[in-house]
Amino acid sequence: MENNNTISTLLVANAYGPADVLTFQDFDLGELRNGYARIKTKTAGINPIDARRMTGEFKHSGLPQTFGTEFSGEILAIGENSQGFKIGDAVLGSGDGFTHASVIDVPIGNLIRKPENISWEVAGSVAGVSQTAMTILDEIGDIKSLLIHGASGGVGSITVQLAKERGITVIGTASKRKLEYMESLGAIAVEYGDGLIERIKAAHPEAIDAAVDMIGTEEATQASLATVKPDGVIATIAGKPVSSKRVIPIWVKRNPKNLQFVVDGLASGKFQWEIDSVFPFDKAKDAFSKILEGHTKGKLLLQF
Known part of the structure; x- marks a missing residue:
C-alpha cells in the first residue's frame, strides 16, 4: 500500500457567523486506516446545510467545524479490502466527516467509479443530493x-x-x-x-x-x-x-446503490444535471456567501 500526500488543507470555522469565519488549516491525515481510500479531491459540492452550520443556525457538532459531504477525485492510496479499486482511479462519493479539503480519507464502501463522460464538476456535486x-x-x-x-x-x-x-x-x-x-x-x-x-x-x-x-x-x-x-x-x-x-x-440515508442508479442515469443522458457556479477552493468564502443568498439553480461547488 502506497501512503503519500498525508498533508491536507481543510476548510475550517472556529466560530459561528458569516463566511468571514472560514479559514484554511493544514492537517496531517496520518496513516491510512484499513477499509479507507485516500483521495486527491478534484471538486466538492456545497449544500445549504453547510452554510447553515457555518452560521450556527443548524448545530450538530461543536467547534471547530469542517464541511462537505460529497466529492470527486483520484485515489492516492488505498487500504486492504480495496473492492477492486486501485491507485489512480477516478471516483466520486460521500465523505466521512468532511470533503472540503484538498486530500480526504473516505471509506472504500462509499466510492463509485466516475464515468468518463461525466465531468469532475458533475461528479463532485452528485452524491449528497x-x-x-x-x-x-x-x-x-x-x-x-x-x-x-x-x-x-x-x-x-x-x-x-x-x-x-x-x-x-x-x-x-x-x-x-x-x-x-x-x-x-x-x-x-x-x-x-x-x-x-x-x-x-x-x-x-x-x-x-x-x-x-x-x-x-x-x-x-x-x-x-x-x-x-x-x-x-x-x-x-x-x-x-x-x-x-x-x-x-427526512434525513438522508447513504446508499451507494442509489447513487450508482443516478450516476448511470446521468452517464446515459436520462437525467439532467445543472451546475450553478464553480468556485476555486481559495474563494470558498465567496461560495458560502452565495449559497446563503439562496435562489441557486442546481449545485454550487468548490474546485481544487
Missing part, C-alpha cells in the same frame, strides 16, 4: 402526485426527475425566473409568493398525495397543509423548526 432525493421518494412511498417546494435547487432538480421516472406527477414551486427550467425537467411549475395556494390548486385541482419542503419556509408549510390529502405525507429536509406536527423530517 442524489441519495437525499432517493431517500425522500423511498420514504414517502407509493404516490401518484408530489408537491416539491424549492424544486429548482440541487436536491429538488434530481427529485423532480426521479419522481417523473417513477410515473409521479410533480408540482414544483420556484422563483419566476426558474419556472421554465422546472418545466424542462417535467414538473408543473408554480411561482412561489403571495397567492401560492391558489396557484397550486389551479395547476393541480385534485388534492396532492404528498409534499416535501426543501427550503424551510412557513409559506411552504401552509401551502402543503392546504393542498395535500388529509392522510398524505408532508415532509421537510430543511432541518428548520416547523409550525405543524404533521410535517415530518
Whole structure:
C-alpha cells in the first residue's frame, strides 16, 4: 500500500457567523486506516446545510467545524479490502466527516467509479443530493402526485426527475425566473409568493398525495397543509423548526446503490444535471456567501 500526500488543507470555522469565519488549516491525515481510500479531491459540492452550520443556525457538532459531504477525485492510496479499486482511479462519493479539503480519507464502501463522460464538476456535486432525493421518494412511498417546494435547487432538480421516472406527477414551486427550467425537467411549475395556494390548486385541482419542503419556509408549510390529502405525507429536509406536527423530517440515508442508479442515469443522458457556479477552493468564502443568498439553480461547488 502506497501512503503519500498525508498533508491536507481543510476548510475550517472556529466560530459561528458569516463566511468571514472560514479559514484554511493544514492537517496531517496520518496513516491510512484499513477499509479507507485516500483521495486527491478534484471538486466538492456545497449544500445549504453547510452554510447553515457555518452560521450556527443548524448545530450538530461543536467547534471547530469542517464541511462537505460529497466529492470527486483520484485515489492516492488505498487500504486492504480495496473492492477492486486501485491507485489512480477516478471516483466520486460521500465523505466521512468532511470533503472540503484538498486530500480526504473516505471509506472504500462509499466510492463509485466516475464515468468518463461525466465531468469532475458533475461528479463532485452528485452524491449528497442524489441519495437525499432517493431517500425522500423511498420514504414517502407509493404516490401518484408530489408537491416539491424549492424544486429548482440541487436536491429538488434530481427529485423532480426521479419522481417523473417513477410515473409521479410533480408540482414544483420556484422563483419566476426558474419556472421554465422546472418545466424542462417535467414538473408543473408554480411561482412561489403571495397567492401560492391558489396557484397550486389551479395547476393541480385534485388534492396532492404528498409534499416535501426543501427550503424551510412557513409559506411552504401552509401551502402543503392546504393542498395535500388529509392522510398524505408532508415532509421537510430543511432541518428548520416547523409550525405543524404533521410535517415530518427526512434525513438522508447513504446508499451507494442509489447513487450508482443516478450516476448511470446521468452517464446515459436520462437525467439532467445543472451546475450553478464553480468556485476555486481559495474563494470558498465567496461560495458560502452565495449559497446563503439562496435562489441557486442546481449545485454550487468548490474546485481544487
